[in-house]
Amino acid sequence: MQIALSRKIILVILLVIAVIFLVISFLFSEKGILFSEKGKSATEVTHIPDVRATTEARMMTPMAWTMTDGVQAVTGRATFVGESGDAAYITVQSGELEFIFMVTPRTGVFSTGDVYAHPNQPAPTVENPKKALRNLHDTPVLVRYEPGDPHRAYSILITGDDQ
Known part of the structure; x- marks a missing residue:
């Protein structure tokens, strides 16, 4: 038995996967929410540099x-x-x-x-x-x-x- 998927459904699935990938990439980027510097002073150092x-x-x-x-x-x-x-x-x-x-x-x-x-x-x-x-x-x-x-x-x- 073969399941036939229409081209529209396949495009929607690929679009959803792409959006999820972009959201995850943004969250883990330096400018993303998880690593945001909002709320920190401009002169604060969070670790001792090498x-x-x-x-x-x-x-x-x-x-x-x-x-x-x-x-x-x-x-x-x-x-x-x-x-x-x-x-x-x-x-x-x-x-x-x-x-x-x-x-x-x-x-x-x-x-x-x-x-x-x-x-x-x-x-x-x-x-x-x-x-x-x-x-x-x-x-x-x-x-x-x-x-x-x-x-x-x-x-x-x-x-x-x-x-």
Whole structure:
């Protein structure tokens, strides 16, 4: 016994399958409902990025955000401003924003090359932090900081060549 289906029924079935496929594709896309960024702030980071995979990309895109551990962070281009006692001061230009940071002796200053070579090394990797800071002139950096007037830097990751 052979069942005969009309061409209209076959076209309707194919159309329904195509619509279902498109809806599922949209739901699982980056712009879809399941992965929508609606309701999140523009600066919120939902995970800690892999430094090796994203540092260069982040340095090319100036931005400020809150890391998952609650510490504020900013990327941009840093320039040394001056010193006062034990503290040094740098400015970081991040897009249209400019941040002024106070760098104390407790601030860790790291070099990207050393971080890549020794990812589990907890100590700062720059041998002479004040000299490294004095050499900052339009140098790409990532700064973790405590907001204030001026902001106090927790750690500075120097990614430029002027170390």
